[in-house]
Structure formats: C-alpha cells, structure tokens
Amino acid sequence: MIGPGLSEESIEFMEILQRLKEEHRQVLLMRYHIGLGVDEIASVLGKTYRGAESLLSRARAELKSAMMLDE
DSSP states (O other), X not given: OOOTTOOHHHHHHHHHHXXXXXXXXXXXXXXXXXXXXXXXXXXXXXXXXXXXXXXHXXXXXXXXXXXXXXX
C-alpha cells in the first residue's frame, strides 16, 4: 500500500521491487530495510553464509537490471 507523502521516486522504487522474484525481494528487504547481516539472513533462510551471500548478489543484480529497464 502506498501512503501519502511518498515521493515519486519512492513509489517507482516500490513498483520495481514488486517485480523482482519473491526470494530476491525478501533478501533485499532483510538486508537493507531491516538491516540484517549476511550471517543473520543465512540463519533466517536456512542457508550457508555463502549461499545467502550469493542470493544477495543475484538479488542486487536483478534489482540493478530492473532499474535500468525502468529508465
């Protein structure tokens, strides 16, 4: 849900996030919105540290690609 007072950029970013794979969106939110470290994300997702790190890397790449397509 989009609330009052959000900038156009914030709304556009939220729309881009919604287009990402669910797992990628979740890991990005855990890292950058909640502020979990990679070790904490790994624990939450039941992955190894390297697995969580790899997932986060793929999520960042998908986000970057989606943002470039949106320009």
